[in-house]
Amino acid sequence: MSKNNDQLLFEQYKRQKRKEKRAVYTWQGIIFVLFFGLWELFSQLRWIDPLIFSSPSKIWDLFLKKAGDGSIWIHLQITGLETIAGFLLGTLIGIIFATILWWSPKLSKILDPYIVVLNAMPKVALGPIIIVALGPTYTSIIAMGIMVSVIITTINVYTSFKEVDKNYIKVLKSFKANRRQIFKEAILPASVPTMISTLKINVGLSWVGIIVGEFLTSEQGLGYLIIYGFQVFDLTLVLLSLLLIAIFAAIMYQIVEGIERKLIKNR
């Protein structure tokens, strides 16, 4: 009798939760439809200037055209690869820097003010110098992607290295662990969550670096399309590129979250 009752309560609870979830999805859908619907409508009614704000249907037509002749894929592929490279290298180099700082407390004290300055500086402002130094190539653009993320990664990861509970180190030292072993057994694994959240931040940051890099140089890529569209006053093209960036940035973010779930499961 009471068991049946429990079961009933459980079913009720599940139904309630499902209902709440459905409501959230419904609202998300409504906002989406409303946004693009009103955009289209206002543009058709000329309440907003279609030359500037274009319209979803025009963007979609342009997308179909560019997808049909294949030209959009080249741009997408190039920007995508640059971003992934910038993002992975930025994170990796940042972690390596953090490791070096952890290894040598003296070095980290000496470098501290320089790191603060570098972090405060708007990294994209270094773009012209990088392009002159490395040439107007993919290397420069990827270097931009690395630059915007590497310092903040270094700072975040190094901070988390330092914040690992000293008692873990005490445990390892009682077994006569050397510095390398302490790093490998305690410092690094304890900082995995920080590294992953840094990874998430870097998804966004490296897009900034890459797009600005493409603004400055390059004849291909979504950043190039934006600048080109701007120069020939084809704002449909600009908006199409923007939407593509939004979609791919979101996909990258989802992938990182998937990795996070996989890694965090075991802790």
Added chain:
Amino acid sequence: MAFLTVKDISHLYLSEKNYTKALEDISFEVKKGSFVSLIGPSGCGKTTLLSIIAGLIEPTDGEVLLEGKPLKTQDSNIGYMLQQDYLFPWKTIIDNVLIGPHIQKNLTQSVKDKAMELLDEIGIGQTKDSYPDQLSGGMRQRVALARTLITDPKLLLLDEPFSALDYQTKLKLENLILEILRNYEQTSVLVTHDIGEAIAMSDRIILLDTAPGKIAKIFDVPKEIVELSPFDARQDPVYSEFFQTVWKELDSLEQK
């Protein structure tokens, strides 16, 4: 010859703004196979003293001898158990137990078998593939004990290992640990602020005074209760009498 000799240990914590004298002229000896407790008010330097004996902190003054030889000159194997278990959450229970041999590059099959035996002996063999957060506080502290014992330490140092546990779990663990330690004829030093625990577990109690930490008094635990298990000891009439003696002494230190 004493197994462990602590000789004229003083320790000063230095920082740019000030300094703290944590310990002053601490000297005592521990016989092989015996169990000594250090008790004293919070902040009197118990953890510091234990860290010095473990060789994790270099004392400002004095020296620690193990079997007559200074700590530094030997590759001494000293086990250290902390107040909290500090199990690595990303490692399974068995991998946590094997961290010492892993670090000492001594991960042989016989060591692995021994780890399993130890886990079985302390009653948590079935959890070997779990992760620490799936275990209760008492179970985790047992794992920490197994991790400490797996390397066959010559000397076992315990820094308030039961203080984070509830009373019942603590009584059970005291019994279990003391039984194991007696089986292995383990020499041990326990830090605690629980007088009852010190009496129930040890043969000798060293009472530390605070600021700076120095030895206030050394008690030998009455023979009647030394032989008993901690649980039985707590039931013995001699226990409560002795408890009063130690308590008065500790209380007079804390009054100051």
